[in-house]
Amino acid sequence: MKTELDRLMRERHLDALWITGAGNHNPALVYFTGVANLTHADLIKKRDEPPVLFHYPMEREEAARTGLACRNLNTYRLQALLQQAGGNQARAAAMRLAAMFRDLGVRGRVGLAGTSDLANLYPVIVELAKQAPDITLDAAGDEPILLAVRATKSPEELARIRAVGRISTSVIGETAEFITGHAVHKDRVVHSDGRPLTIGQVKSFIQMRLAAAGAEMPEGLIFAQGRDAAIPHSTGNDKETLRLGRTIVFDFFPCELGGGFFYDITRTWCLGYAPDEAAALYDQVRQAHRQAMQLARPGIPCKDLQTETCRLFARLGHPTVLENPQTEKGYVHNLGHGVGLNIHESPSFVTIPTNLDTLLPGAVFTIEPGLYYPERGMGVRIEDTVTLGQDGKPKVLASYPYDLVLPMKRSARGSHPARAAKRK
Amino acid sequence: MKTELDRLMRERHLDALWITGAGNHNPALVYFTGVANLTHADLIKKRDEPPVLFHYPMEREEAARTGLACRNLNTYRLQALLQQAGGNQARAAAMRLAAMFRDLGVRGRVGLAGTSDLANLYPVIVELAKQAPDITLDAAGDEPILLAVRATKSPEELARIRAVGRISTSVIGETAEFITGHAVHKDRVVHSDGRPLTIGQVKSFIQMRLAAAGAEMPEGLIFAQGRDAAIPHSTGNDKETLRLGRTIVFDFFPCELGGGFFYDITRTWCLGYAPDEAAALYDQVRQAHRQAMQLARPGIPCKDLQTETCRLFARLGHPTVLENPQTEKGYVHNLGHGVGLNIHESPSFVTIPTNLDTLLPGAVFTIEPGLYYPERGMGVRIEDTVTLGQDGKPKVLASYPYDLVLPMKRSARGSHPARAAKRK
Numbered sequence: 061m062k063t064e065l066d067r068l069m070r071e072r073h074l075d076a077l078w079i080t081g082a083g084n085h086n087p088a089l090v091y092f093t094g095v096a097n098l099t100h101a102d103l104i105k106k107r108d109e110p111p112v113l114f115h116y117p118m119e120r121e122e123a124a125r126t127g128l129a130c131r132n133l134n135t136y137r138l139q140a141l142l143q144q145a146g147g148n149q150a151r152a153a154a155m156r157l158a159a160m161f162r163d164l165g166v167r168g169r170v171g172l173a174g175t176s177d178l179a180n181l182y183p184v185i186v187e188l189a190k191q192a193p194d195i196t197l198d199a200a201g202d203e204p205i206l207l208a209v210r211a212t213k214s215p216e217e218l219a220r221i222r223a224v225g226r227i228s229t230s231v232i233g234e235t236a237e238f239i240t241g242h243a244v245h246k247d248r249v250v251h252s253d254g255r256p257l258t259i260g261q262v263k264s265f266i267q268m269r270l271a272a273a274g275a276e277m278p279e280g281l282i283f284a285q286g287r288d289a290a291i292p293h294s295t296g297n298d299k300e301t302l303r304l305g306r307t308i309v310f311d312f313f314p315c316e317l318g319g320g321f322f323y324d325i326t327r328t329w330c331l332g333y334a335p336d337e338a339a340a341l342y343d344q345v346r347q348a349h350r351q352a353m354q355l356a357r358p359g360i361p362c363k364d365l366q367t368e369t370c371r372l373f374a375r376l377g378h379p380t381v382l383e384n385p386q387t388e389k390g391y392v393h394n395l396g397h398g399v400g401l402n403i404h405e406s407p408s409f410v411t412i413p414t415n416l417d418t419l420l421p422g423a424v425f426t427i428e429p430g431l432y433y434p435e436r437g438m439g440v441r442i443e444d445t446v447t448l449g450q451d452g453k454p455k456v457l458a459s460y461p462y463d464l465v466l467p468m469k470r471s472a473r474g475s476h477p478a479r480a481a482k483r484k
Numbered sequence: 485m486k487t488e489l490d491r492l493m494r495e496r497h498l499d500a501l502w503i504t505g506a507g508n509h510n511p512a513l514v515y516f517t518g519v520a521n522l523t524h525a526d527l528i529k530k531r532d533e534p535p536v537l538f539h540y541p542m543e544r545e546e547a548a549r550t551g552l553a554c555r556n557l558n559t560y561r562l563q564a565l566l567q568q569a570g571g572n573q574a575r576a577a578a579m580r581l582a583a584m585f586r587d588l589g590v591r592g593r594v595g596l597a598g599t600s601d602l603a604n605l606y607p608v609i610v611e612l613a614k615q616a617p618d619i620t621l622d623a624a625g626d627e628p629i630l631l632a633v634r635a636t637k638s639p640e641e642l643a644r645i646r647a648v649g650r651i652s653t654s655v656i657g658e659t660a661e662f663i664t665g666h667a668v669h670k671d672r673v674v675h676s677d678g679r680p681l682t683i684g685q686v687k688s689f690i691q692m693r694l695a696a697a698g699a700e701m702p703e704g705l706i707f708a709q710g711r712d713a714a715i716p717h718s719t720g721n722d723k724e725t726l727r728l729g730r731t732i733v734f735d736f737f738p739c740e741l742g743g744g745f746f747y748d749i750t751r752t753w754c755l756g757y758a759p760d761e762a763a764a765l766y767d768q769v770r771q772a773h774r775q776a777m778q779l780a781r782p783g784i785p786c787k788d789l790q791t792e793t794c795r796l797f798a799r800l801g802h803p804t805v806l807e808n809p810q811t812e813k814g815y816v817h818n819l820g821h822g823v824g825l826n827i828h829e830s831p832s833f834v835t836i837p838t839n840l841d842t843l844l845p846g847a848v849f850t851i852e853p854g855l856y857y858p859e860r861g862m863g864v865r866i867e868d869t870v871t872l873g874q875d876g877k878p879k880v881l882a883s884y885p886y887d888l889v890l891p892m893k894r895s896a897r898g899s900h901p902a903r904a905a906k907r908k
Binding site for chain 2: 080081082084085087088097099116117118119120121122134139142143147148149150151171172173174175176177178179180181182183184185186187197198199200201202203204205206207264267268270271272274276278279280288291292293294295317318319385386388392393404412413414
């Protein structure tokens with residue numbers, strides 16, 4: 061939580077933080093400013109002092125709205141600096157930064173953060189070493205300090221994540237209604253005029269409903285059917301028609317408009333009916349999900365949750381990444397990841413010796429076991445975003461039913477298309 | 485254009501490019517891969533050789549879909565490297581990068597590009613200098629090479645920008661219909677039940693229609709009325725009710741889903757009627773827009789377009805940034821900017837001696853003069869995205885009418901609310 065920042069800066073011998081980039085889709089900056097319409101800003105925070113936001117003159121009102129102490133970049137005469145710098149833009153920018161640090165009395169070790177364009181920024185960083193020789197950018201390479209701080213959430217942050225969660229589950233519900241309201245022809249989902257309902261059309265529907273709800277999905281979404289569902293990061297083939305009895309992995313990770321807090325949830329659906337094999341995989345993934353919810357308690361090493369999930373799946377006869385990190389079938393990924401202003405953030409569940417992350421009250425993370433068999437054309441994943449409560453128990457932040465089968469509401473021509481398809 | 489890249493690499497003594505980050509909302513990477521669902525990738529391009537895309541195993545299919553030569557990051561055993569690196573993740577990542585460069589036979593000067601999280605990447609860059617001593621990252625600080633290459637567009641890129649432009653103008657048209665279909669009470673725009681129509685509701689409508697059209701607006705949008713319209717980067721106050729006779733600046737800059745090509749267009753509207761003063765400002769801005777379209781010819785220094793716009797506005801009695809770079813009224817910004825995978829890219833219209841950009845056939849840029857008077861509560865801007873054709877003439881890529889006044893379609897209670905409001 062943000063309240064730990066100064067203490068952690070002291071522990072890491074950081075005299076200041078410098079956070080740069082735009083005011084949207086920039087987690088490190090948004091952590092301090094909220095989503096803000098700033099095309100570029102520099103935030104400098106000295107240890108034990110409140111942050112100062114440097115902004116462009118045209119964006120003075122957006123900057124003021126953040127509630128932070130603000131300074132207008134206009135006060136540093138960039139054109140004069142450019143002349144001094146012989147026209148070298150990187151040098152002029154570094155001279156301006158050096159002046160900003162000087163004005164705030166910053167010297168010593170400075171932590172760099174923010175999302176930025178490297179081709180522009182890297183030369184500035186190199187020049188900064190010359191223009192501000194009393195400043196050293198931290199390159200220790202351990203977990204970035206802001207990720208450490210952001211690994212637990214304040215009640216207000218939890219409320220915002222829960223709100224995005226409610227939007228997510230409501231759009232998932234609308235999507236289920238949308239799909240199951242369609243007609244069926246043989247094993248294909250079709251519009252009333254017989255045209256096929258495609259994954260691309262479902263994605264458009266999701267996009268629209270999400271926009272109506274006032275959120276966005278900057279990282280896209282996964283709506284992958286059959287064999288594609290068995291490739292965890294396949295987003296699905298937009299041209300493909302929805303079909304009965306195939307596993308559909310719908311992994312949905314929207315965020316607040318402008319790049320605020322994320323939510324992350326996955327449901328696996330079979331339309332009309334589930335083949336026995338898919339239903340069996342699904343039950344096993346549910347079992348792994350329940351086991352993880354039971355194991356998630358304060359102080360448990362995060363990687364233990366992954367190890368125990370691997371062990372469960374191995375006992376059930378599946379290959380896992382525990383005995384073969386390269387496996388592309390069975391259980392092929394990690395159990396989860398922290399969620400916040402980044403879709404992936406701390407804590408980490410990676411099973412490497414150097415991962416010392418433990419579950420802490422206030423952590424927000426996913427639990428997302430899955431089983432994948434590309435050659436059998438099926439994949440299953442169940443994912444919830446969970447917080448570890450102050451009572452030591454995990455709570456799903458926005459719950460949604462776990463039904464595998466979505467019954468189609470209109471049977472085609474009075475027959476049972478699902479079963480007919482199955483017999484083929 | 486991409487065809488110039490190898491020549492430009494030679495001119496700048498660059499032996500390779502290294503582009504890093506995600507496969508979406510990452511212009512430098514997307515330039516080679518297209519929008520791709522890659523959570524992380526490294527693209528290395530040696531001079532005079534095709535680029536190679538390094539990707540994670542779970543994203544092998546998305547990587548393959550780019551059509552580029554692909555290598556699986558799995559082949560570099562990160563866990564073993566982490567042990568060698570004593571658990572230092574930045575060092576392990578740098579060791580992997582050094583091996584990747586070695587495998588491709590890269591040495592010498594390497595240009596860094598991409599959009600990335602600095603807190604994670606900076607320590608890797610510092611370590612890379614130790615792990616790959618035969619590689620030097622370029623820090624010359626001139627215009628990034630990919631921005632130079634991207635300053636002119638191929639016919640296929642032009643077609644994509646034009647397509648986003650068509651989506652933009654169609655959503656603007658729908659928005660005009662949506663607003664003017666509302667009722668009026670006194671000088672306020674209201675729903676049929678009398679509740680006020682707010683800017684927030686208009687923005688939601690825009691968001692939904694854009695989603696339906698299959699594009700997104702990662703940088704937000706501007707829909708600012710009255711005094712806010714006079715602050716060029718104010719996004720507008722969501723709680724404010726739309727009113728007749730106020731200037732509304734609607735600046736719309738959507739892009740292809742996932743962070744592809746942008747379009748950028750602004751219209752200024754007055755609902756119902758335009759006050760004389762607003763109409764006069766509008767005519768002058770139109771005049772500046774027309775002048776810029778006439779001046780835009782191959783070879784003209786871009787900054788001359790800005791200078792001539794300032795001169796025109798000064799002759800008309802307005803303060804401009806030419807004689808006072810700090811002015812916050814009159815003409816307070818630049819005439820335009822290049823548009824492409826970044827909403828702001830080359831060419832630049834900034835009037836500094838070091839800006840040597842000239843207009844080239846194939847360039848895509850905005851022309852967006854404006855006049856702003858915060859204390860009078862009004863601002864006007866007209867913006868189009870334009871390409872300089874091979875015939876040497878500028879063409880608006882997606883045209884939209886320039887009407888200042890949007891007549892409201894339903895008069896309230898048979899009166900003339902606009903005029904009634906005006907008389908007050």
